[in-house]
Amino acid sequence: MGRLLGLYVFGSVARGDQDASSDLDLLAVVADGEGKVPDETVSAHVPPALAGLEISISWYGRRRLGQMFANGELFAWHLHGEAVPLYESEPVMTALGRPAPYFDAAADIASFEKVLAGIPAQLWASPGNAAYELGLVYVCVRNIAMAASAVLCPQPDFSRYSPFRLEGFPEVPLTPAEYGLAMRCRMAGQRGLAPVAAVGSSQVAGIHARIAPWIDALRVRLEEV
Template identity: 55%
Template sequence: MSGGELIAAYIFGSVGRGNQDHLSDLDVLAVVRNGQGRVSESELLSKVPNRFSNLKSSVSWYGANRIEQMFRNGELFAWHLFRETVPLFDPHGFLEKIGKPAAYTDSVSDVISFRKVLQGIPNEVSENRGNAIYEAGLIYVCIRNIAMAASWSLCNQPDFSRYSVFNLEGIPPCPLSLAEFEKTMFCRMAGQRGGVPPEGVDPNFVLGLHKRLAPWLEALQIKLEEVKRRG
């Protein structure tokens, strides 16, 4: 549905943090008026400064009411936006008027949700060995989101970076090597952007990662539950 009204647009993610690299997309949040659809993507991207024109754009479309709801609920993405956005188009100070999100209290439930997604990976790989690339990319999505959620409780400040899984404090290190983690990341990028996935990603690789991650994620969840009980 097109013909919408753009209320505000912001850069977020690694470019918003100012630590982008050769792997970075340009993450753009587009806030539109509810019930009127989107504006054209070309209209939105015309507001992007030329210095970012070499980056592939990834647009997240949200109605204004949903953004306001996320801030009221204290959702992790609201804190992501609160901490890291750079305005592209903001004639009425949309996010500034919303103010600070409520406290984020869902780290345990968010970790549980992503662990449930991970639990299905062995079965998916076993049923269709051709799913290995996709499932490896799904491992990346899940453990990155888990780490971002956990960073709220285990780090001095929330860590939304690509490598947040290696920055958690108070628990054993992530059992994946940096090279293994990046393979899962490149699998995800290949699925999203096209291109050739990394070599060596087969069902055995995926199942091996999954097996090593399971006890570490269990320990992580227990740690978060302890932190929550202590208040």
């Protein structure tokens, strides 16, 4: 049986910008080498005001979390800026302190570019999976913008709308309706909901074609900085 060292809220609820589609992002820090604790142990620490939200738990051992902070990984900065404690048997986040500087923006962006590059072939091979591929577009664009925000903005922007908030750089070339559709496609896939209707492969291909030059220009801008 594992031991829960700390439980923290992060994400949209911690930032105070949640909406009807938000879930409750929780970081559960457990003792090294002892495994997870039951989900019921985690949910018991969720206050009644948040109990109606769907829970999404990220599990980390104390040692691995410390490595992420020491390496300056983007998720460490995400937690450093947002994590709100619900329970602590020891002050995990306080003890970790400030993460090391984040230097991996180019590498992180390249990893998501690789995923994006495979989408046209997937659309051609399986046009019926267009909604899934559009959900991937959302994941990639958002994460690319989050990484870039750590370089271009005073503070990293981990919100869903980071692609529209990069300082000194044009917004992602998608309409709010297109971006919202991509977001709903991703959430439907994550939560096992019915696929979003009326998403065609040609529509997704057109969105993908508009995004590629934007990412190319973003890479140039980051190299200048």
